[in-house]
Amino acid sequence: xxxxxxxPRHKITKRGQNVTFRCDPISEHNRLYWYRQTLGQGPExxxxxxxxxxxxxxxxxxxxxxxxxxxGSFSTLEIQRTEQGDSAMYLCASRTNREGGYTFGSGTRLTxx
Amino acid sequence: DAKTTQPNSMESxxxxxxxxxxxxxxxxGTDYIHWYRQLPSQGPEYVxxxxxxxVNNRMASLAIAEDRxxxxxxxHRATLRDAAVYYCIGAGGSSYKLIFGSGTRLLxxx
Numbered sequence: 371x372x373x374x375x376x377x378p379r380h381k382i383t384k385r386g387q388n389v390t391f392r393c394d395p396i397s398e399h400n401r402l403y404w405y406r407q408t409l410g411q412g413p414e415x416x417x418x419x420x421x422x423x424x425x426x427x428x429x430x431x432x433x434x435x436x437x438x439x440x441x442g443s444f445s446t447l448e449i450q451r452t453e454q455g456d457s458a459m460y461l462c463a464s465r466t467n468r469e470g471g472y473t474f475g476s477g478t479r480l481t482x483x
Numbered sequence: 484d485a486k487t488t489q490p491n492s493m494e495s496x497x498x499x500x501x502x503x504x505x506x507x508x509x510x511x512g513t514d515y516i517h518w519y520r521q522l523p524s525q526g527p528e529y530v531x532x533x534x535x536x537x538v539n540n541r542m543a544s545l546a547i548a549e550d551r552x553x554x555x556x557x558x559h560r561a562t563l564r565d566a567a568v569y570y571c572i573g574a575g576g577s578s579y580k581l582i583f584g585s586g587t588r589l590l591x592x593x
Contacts, residue, residue, distance in 0.1 A: 412583030
């Protein structure tokens with residue numbers, strides 16, 4: 371069990387560019403979540419997958435954001451036409467079906483300049 | 484979504500017990516109470532969770548009030564590595580998503 375992996379750890383991009391982040395959950399975890407965290411705040415829920423199905427999206431997830439989880443394994447989060455307000459830590463977490471704890475990755479820190 | 488209320492910050496001395504309180508008066512009967520902690524520049528780390536009974540694990544103990552309107556996370560002997568932001572969260576429903584508040588920043592004095 372190598373935990374939840376996120377790639378890249380850091381990303382600096384110019385405003386207007388597209389970025390894509392990857393999350394590899396723990397292999398037996400069928401539920402995967404994306405969160406966003408800005409400085410000094412708790413993480414905010416973005417979206418949730420059960421296997422390959424995206425079952426819930428926050429209203430924080432504007433049309434510029436899209437997430438996928440093909441084949442119910444790794445997941446990607448894409449942000450199109452990035453804005454400075456997108457600068458944040460993007461966290462991925464996974465868990466099993468049971469009402470157990472989440473395992474979070476170390477996050478991808480995005481800086482939009 | 485169950486809203487929780489925690490003190491903004493608490494201080495403790497190293498090797499002393501720490502009791503971190505949380506109020507969650509709007510929690511539903513089927514919501515689990517989760518605790519996570521977060522160190523700077525890291526993702527949140529699972530600490531403990533429970534439903535009605537008190538829970539113990541190698542990291543901490545969770546004491547849940549009988550009416551489930553509050554709970555207390557107990558660190559039996561604080562170490563400097565326990566200095567972090569601690570989040571208390573009610574989780575339930577079909578998505579079982581975690582809704583984080585601002586948490587309690589724990590400072591541990593050597």
